[in-house]
Amino acid sequence: MLWYGAWRVAHKLPSTLNIHFLIAGHTKFALVCGFGLIKQAYKRTRVSTLADIAKVVENSSPESRLNIPQLVGLEDGNL
Template sequence: MLWYDIWHVEHNLHSTLNIHFLIALHTKFAPDCGFGLIKQAYRRTRVSTYIAKVVENSSPESRLNIPQLVRLEDGTVIVKTSD
């Protein structure tokens, strides 16, 4: 990553770059809890196609994880994306 950053500066794509690192032993991020709940639910659930239900059921009491669909099964696009 650092070599890529240096290359960008040398080729005048950026004049400066700021690099930020986490403090040692302080790498936990608040959303990690939500991802952990999804991971646990995924491991104990047989999933065929509806991963959104696994996400929704991963934290039923706290409503911490709310799935946001991008596209429906019928092809309806909810959130436009690009390649």
């Protein structure tokens, strides 16, 4: 961010630059948790097809149904 601010000053862009930080301890939200669960499940599962990935996503949070896979295509190119 400091380099970006210096670049703006060097290029004579608007002189006001507001930087906002999140409050300590409030930097994560539920969506990040869902991606973390998928990442953990993916690391311990052998995946070779789109169906395998969908299964990893589905099984990453079975009790809460936080992660629901939604394929937009198949391996053969059909929708």
